[in-house]
Amino acid sequence: MVLSKKSFEKNYDLIVAGGGLAGVLAAVSASREGLKVLLVEKYGFLGGMATAGLVYPFMSYVENGSKAVANAGLFADLLERLYRIGGTNAPDSRHYRQEFMKIALDHLAAEYGVDVLFHSLLTSVEFCGRRVKSAVISTISGNIEIGAPLYIDATGNADLIALAGLDYHLGREEDGLCQPLTLNFRLANVDTERFDKKAANELYLKLQSEGKLRNPRENILVFKYADDNILHFNTTRYVGIDPTDVWARSRAEVELREQMLEMYLLLKNNIDGMQNSALIESGAEAGIRESRRIDALYTLTKDDVVGVRKFPDRIARGTYMIDIHNPSGSGTEIIRIKENDYYTIPYRSLIPRQADNIIVAGRSIGADHVAMSSLRIMPITSCIGEAAGAAAYLASRDGVPAADINVPELQRLLVSHGALI
DSSP states (O other), rough: OOOOOOOSSOOOOOEEOOHHHHHHHHHHHHHHTOOEEEEEHHHHHHHGGGGOOOSSHHHHHHHTTTTBBBOTTHHHHHHHHHHHHSSSSSSOOOOOOOOHHHHHHHHHHHHHOOEEEOSSSEHHHEEEETTEEEEEETTTTTEEOOOEEEEEEESSHHHHHHOOOOOOOEEEETOOOOOOBBBOOEEEEETTTTHHHHHHHHHHHHHHHTTTOOOOOOOOOOESSSEEEEEEEEOOOSSSOTTOOOOHHHHHHHEEEHHHHHHHHHHHHHTOOOTTEEEEEEEOOOBBSOOOOOBBOBBBBBBHHTOOOOOEEEEEEEEEOEEEEEESSSEEEOOOOOOTTTTTEEEEGGGGGOOSSSSEEEETTBBOHHHHHHHHHHHHHHHHHHHHHHHHHHHHHHHGGGGOOOOOHHHHHHTTOOOOO
């Protein structure tokens, strides 16, 4: 037998590339309004960085000070589903179990009639006349050509945009460097009551100053897991990388595993409460904080975020701090959002300048390096995804380019489903 290129017989109104939280909620949002949606995902499960990358926990999605919730809608629905099946210990908990996250996302997609195609990697795009005509996904069944009138790029890396040959930005403006990659990992059998985080950091910094550690990060970043006696580490760091370079990504994965082992042995052999710890899992891939960002109709800026700007075409809120892990070494720059307030994300930032039938969801929207460091967290990207899906519905219904939809109607639709804009 010889594998041959195949095409789908089923017709879709919308294809969503990427099954992370932004992609799933975009697909669900569009399907909820009646579109026939195909969601393609490279892994055998949904969740993206929340599952494959072990990115954990959810960062804060409430206002500083008042603690008023800023991210709701389908994201709130997902939190409730997680709690109902045992994925969290409380309805509003930020600490989730990723295996339950996979199941909750399966349930959400199935309930709203989204067709999901796993083990499907977007590999090429046919683009002409400001429109994506078709795309090709590589699968175990061979290369499959897929097509629809509308597309949402929720790959996290703007892969569809890049494959279409459209303009994008990469890294910080002065030198193109992106925030570092991190391999998340977990240790079990930890006596968390005895674990001395201060002593661990003191030893870490001492060894680092003596040149005995590979990891350039400035401290140990660790979180308690949703279950007892497990610690989650977000502390490895690979700097100076172009995350769109597959050779660099490959080197990074190997180096980050070495950093993980180094950290595990340092803690197990020296820190009280860690003597019986066991390294039980790491992410299927390193977590990516920053990659391609589209050339959008509007680029969200640091000033917009810090100035808590409220755009007329806003489609989501953000309250998470500016959080820049140094792209070239150690240190993390933090700028907190004003208390009892939030900034907003304009719909124009989801629309690439050079295309009529693509909407972007997730961290790859139009933003500068600094603004992206705030909006990249999963509660915010989830809400961007919901907005992208609803916008696709309006573009399909009215037969207009994505840039020309009725934005006030989009806003009313989002609010009617419990979103906060």
